[in-house]
Amino acid sequence: xxxxxxxxLTFFMLTTSFRPQEATVIDSPFSVSEKQAPDKDLIxxxxxxxxxxxxxxxxxxxxSTKYRIDLLKQMGxxxxxxxxxxxLDKFSKLNSYGMPVKDIKTWLTTDDPKVKEELQQGIPMxxxxxELAMWVRYARLVNPRAEVAIKGxxxxxxxxVKQVMDLLQENKVNKxxxxxxxxxxxxxxxx
Amino acid sequence: MGxxxxxxKHEKGGKRRPKKHSTSIDMTPMxxxxxxxITFFMLTTAFSKPKxMEITMPEKTEDTAKPKDAPKVAADRTVNVLxxxxxELYYYIGLANPNEPPxxxxxKTNYGPDGLRKFLLExxxxxxxxxxxxxxxxxxxxxxxxxSTLNRMIREIKKSDKKSPIVLIKADEKAKYKHIVDVIDxxxxxxxxxxxxxxxxxxxxxxxxxxxx
Numbered sequence: 001x002x003x004x005x006x007x008x009l010t011f012f013m014l015t016t017s018f019r020p021q022e023a024t025v026i027d028s029p030f031s032v033s034e035k036q037a038p039d040k041d042l043i044x045x046x047x048x049x050x051x052x053x054x055x056x057x058x059x060x061x062x063x064s065t066k067y068r069i070d071l072l073k074q075m076g077x078x079x080x081x082x083x084x085x086x087x088l089d090k091f092s093k094l095n096s097y098g099m100p101v102k103d104i105k106t107w108l109t110t111d112d113p114k115v116k117e118e119l120q121q122g123i124p125m126x127x128x129x130x131e132l133a134m135w136v137r138y139a140r141l142v143n144p145r146a147e148v149a150i151k152g153x154x155x156x157x158x159x160x161v162k163q164v165m166d167l168l169q170e171n172k173v174n175k176x177x178x179x180x181x182x183x184x185x186x187x188x189x190x191x
Numbered sequence: 192m193g194x195x196x197x198x199x200k201h202e203k204g205g206k207r208r209p210k211k212h213s214t215s216i217d218m219t220p221m222x223x224x225x226x227x228x229i230t231f232f233m234l235t236t237a238f239s240k241p242k243x244m245e246i247t248m249p250e251k252t253e254d255t256a257k258p259k260d261a262p263k264v265a266a267d268r269t270v271n272v273l274x275x276x277x278x279e280l281y282y283y284i285g286l287a288n289p290n291e292p293p294x295x296x297x298x299k300t301n302y303g304p305d306g307l308r309k310f311l312l313e314x315x316x317x318x319x320x321x322x323x324x325x326x327x328x329x330x331x332x333x334x335x336x337x338x339s340t341l342n343r344m345i346r347e348i349k350k351s352d353k354k355s356p357i358v359l360i361k362a363d364e365k366a367k368y369k370h371i372v373d374v375i376d377x378x379x380x381x382x383x384x385x386x387x388x389x390x391x392x393x394x395x396x397x398x399x400x401x402x403x404x
Contacts, residue, residue: 002218005225012232029369031376033244047368149243154369158274158362161371165248165388174250177243180372185304185380 023096023120024048029154030183037179041146043139044179045132045168046096049153051160052122054098055135060143068092070142071135075101078134083108098122101131125163132164136171151179246375249387270314270356272307272374273297273391275399276365280307280374287394294394297402302373311381314356321348322382349384358386363396 026048040061046054060067069088076083079101083091087108099107099119107119125132140146148168152161168176266285273281280302283295300306312319322345328334329341336344349355360374371388378386 002222002225005222005229008229009225009232012229012236016232016236028241029372031242031244031372032379033242033376035243035245037241037243039240151241152368152372154367154372156368157364158366158368158371159364161368162362169248169250175245175247177245178372178375179241180244180376182242185376 022046023054023098024052026151026153027155028151028179028181031178031180032183032185033180034182035177037149037177038147041143043136043143043146043148044096045136045148045150045164046098047150047152047156047160047164049155051157052098052120053125053132053160053164054096054120055123055132055139056096057139057143057146059092065143066092067139067143067146071139072104074138074142075134078138081105100124101134125167130167133167133171136168136173140171140173147177148173149177149179244372244375244379246388249389268354268357270311270358271395272358272360273395273399274360274362274366274370274374275403276363276367278302278370279403280370281399281402282307282310283398287392287398294398297398299402302370302377307374307377308381311356311358311377311383315381315383318349318352318355318384319382345382349382352384355384358383360386360388361391361395362388363391363399 024046026046040058042058044056046056048054057068057071059065069092072083072088072091075081081101081104083105087105090108091104097104097107097120099121100123103119103121107116110116123132123135124130136148150161150164165176168174269285271283271287273283275281278301280300281297282300283297285295287294300310325334325341325344325348329336358378360371362371375386375388377383
């Protein structure tokens with residue numbers, strides 16, 4: 001038994017890649033696509049079942065690049081919010097988020113998980129001040145190689161997804177990925 | 192150790208057996224710890240890496256004052272798939288032009304294998320057969336090619352066929368995201384060469400309304 005356990009333990013330790021903590025639960029739709037999602041250089045736009053929009057971007061291919069820090073700095077300048085080095089550092093270690101830019105400082109400084117949860121209202125995307133477009137634009141400035149993926153919940157409204165797609169196209173992103181789960185389907189031609 | 196035992200023997204006259212030392216260690220704490228670690232790793236591991244479906248959208252024209260002509264496609268090749276709420280799926284063949292009646296008839300279908308897939312497979316039989324044969328050859332080992340070459344060959348087949356359907360996917364405001372993904376997925380399953388997600392036209396909304404009544 002001990003032998004088996006050590007074997008299993010070694011297996012899990014070697015093969016493990018930690019599941020990232022997401023701000024919301026997403027139930028992706030199924031497809032037959034077997035293409036793997038790139039794990040680096042990826043901008044992810046998450047749309048949950050209540051049509052909130054979240055944004056995520058990775059730090060880049062290796063530990064020397066800190067794209068998230070650059071991104072937040074630029075967004076801070078755009079909306080005249082000053083972020084301290086500590087806040088920037090904390091931001092670079094986090095994952096997806098969905099809140100207006102003005103709330104990010106509170107989100108980074110607070111330790112109360114309840115407050116953090118309440119802040120996740122979704123990134124505003126109205127015509128007056130399209131913050132999501134800004135995030136996408138600066139993210140692509142910071143990391144020009146980044147691909148864009150849309151991770152939508154199956155029950156999200158198409159209207160919202162369409163808005164997001166239109167927004168991407170306005171920013172000259174015509175090719176993007178839709179995140180799905182794999183489900184094999186058989187198709188046969190009837191004689 | 193042998194020596195020690197011999198010494199003991201001499202002392203006690205060789206009659207009594209040497210005291211047995213237990214050689215096993217108590218492993219319970221180690222097993223406990225291992226159990227805990229295994230559980231931890233099993234729960235935190237992300238096994239299935241997310242898959243992605245790549246789509247390319249038609250480029251938008253900046254110049255709204257001078258809209259580009261809609262791409263001219265043969266009307267009988269065009270299949271319009273209309274997605275609306277409550278799992279309702281319709282399709283019609285040809286073009287719906289309000290100035291040129293009669294309007295094409297709407298057909299109701301569903302997301303299952305007997306619905307849209309059956310219809311598309313019938314329309315796309317030629318391409319689908321060729322692609323399946325090619326893939327079978329590769330699986331059986333009759334044809335050995337790299338994945339990229341295989342993909343190129345499939346693309347060639349798709350391109351060479353001039354009768355395969357061109358599918359336009361349109362969704363109204365009641366549609367859910369999963370419906371769109373399902374329909375795009377059907378395109379991949381049926382090996383449809385050309386398809387696009389486009390905006391729904393006002394005439395089509397009217398057509399949907401009249402069918403739904």
